Amino acid sequence: MPTPSAPAAHPLIRPSQEVAEALAAGAPVVALESTIISHGLPQPRNLEVAIELEDIVREAGAVPATIAVLDGVARVGLDPAGLKRIATEGGLRKLGQRDLPVAAALGASGATTVSATSFLAARAGIRVFATGGLGGVHRGWTQDQDESADLDTLSRTRITVVCAGVKSILDVPATLQRLETRGITVTGFRTGEFPGFYLHTSGAPVDWRIETPEEAAAIMRAQDRLGGAESALIVANPVPVDRQLDPELHDRVLAEALAAAEREGVTGQAITPFLLDFLVRGTGGASLEANLAAVRGNARLAGRIAAAWSAAA
Numbered sequence: 001m002p003t004p005s006a007p008a009a010h011p012l013i014r015p016s017q018e019v020a021e022a023l024a025a026g027a028p029v030v031a032l033e034s035t036i037i038s039h040g041l042p043q044p045r046n047l048e049v050a051i052e053l054e055d056i057v058r059e060a061g062a063v064p065a066t067i068a069v070l071d072g073v074a075r076v077g078l079d080p081a082g083l084k085r086i087a088t089e090g091g092l093r094k095l096g097q098r099d100l101p102v103a104a105a106l107g108a109s110g111a112t113t114v115s116a117t118s119f120l121a122a123r124a125g126i127r128v129f130a131t132g133g134l135g136g137v138h139r140g141w142t143q144d145q146d147e148s149a150d151l152d153t154l155s156r157t158r159i160t161v162v163c164a165g166v167k168s169i170l171d172v173p174a175t176l177q178r179l180e181t182r183g184i185t186v187t188g189f190r191t192g193e194f195p196g197f198y199l200h201t202s203g204a205p206v207d208w209r210i211e212t213p214e215e216a217a218a219i220m221r222a223q224d225r226l227g228g229a230e231s232a233l234i235v236a237n238p239v240p241v242d243r244q245l246d247p248e249l250h251d252r253v254l255a256e257a258l259a260a261a262e263r264e265g266v267t268g269q270a271i272t273p274f275l276l277d278f279l280v281r282g283t284g285g286a287s288l289e290a291n292l293a294a295v296r297g298n299a300r301l302a303g304r305i306a307a308a309w310s311a312a313a
């Protein structure tokens with residue numbers, strides 16, 4: 001159920017006034033992450049997108065809460081100046097959940113990934129979160145053991161994440177396997193196939209298909225009634241076929257991107273931004289358009305799920 005009263009003032013997690021009031025009233029709120037803005041999209045388009053995503057959430061009937069850490073304080077709901085900092089500040093860090101205590105203690109600023117955003121949203125009392133594509137198991141895992149912290153956080157955080165599946169730069173079947181093992185509930189929104197981020201489908205089946213935001217809200221209610229481990233619900237929402245990246249172009253440029261990352265020795269936190277950026281340039285901007293179409297659709301659906309969740313309370 002939505003939080004009945006505003007969370008007590010917290011020295012390290014600060015909701016904006018609008019977000020605090022919405023949460024106190026049980027009104028719909030949607031969390032948005034900031035790493036996609038700072039590290040996932042090129043300037044200057046990224047600032048336009050940050051603003052546009054907030055507008056889409058509002059049109060869908062919910063209050064947007066873009067989350068980032070500014071000068072050591074986790075801000076839940078940014079003002080225009082905060083959004084601008086995330087989009088334009090040079091050298092901004094990419095913060096996963098494990099980085100939050102350090103950023104807080106040292107007064108650092110950074111954009112939050114799915115793991116840090118989920119953690120902070122749940123702490124603030126927000127239940128629904130929209131992003132592009134989740135992190136997951138990277139190709140070459142057997143050598144590097146690079147698995148995004150997104151999966152670990154989602155296995156122990158009660159949040160609903162609307163996404164276009166997991167990023168196609170990853171080992172998608174291995175990531176789906178990890179989602180199953182970690183007990184993270186996965187549904188396809190009006191699809192029986194797991195989406196492929198830039199692509200409408202990854203080709204992998206998804207066990208549960210849902211048709212409406214109300215069904216998502218009913219699953220969330222059942223999660224709470226069943227109790228037990230506080231795991232997430234993933235609502236996988238594919239980019240429309242007519243907005244997806246051409247699959248042949250995708251496969252060709254992704255192969256080039258992976259080879260370039262290998263050649264240049266890119267690893268760790270840098271690999272995801274490197275590959276996304278390579279794809280934007282290697283597809284002449286077409287991957288950016290597909291990514292944006294996916295994120296817009298996710299923001300809209302998240303707003304509708306948050307509204308259904310509040311209405312059912």
Ligand code: PSU
Binds near residue numbers: 112131295
């Ligand atoms: N979705 C996008 N673009 C992005 C991301 C998601 O459309 O850039 C970001 C999210 O913040 C996600 C991160 O948590 O990529 C994954 O990074 P890593 O693989 O280093 O865990």
Ligand code: MN
Binds near residue numbers: 146147148149268269
């Ligand atoms: Mn990683």
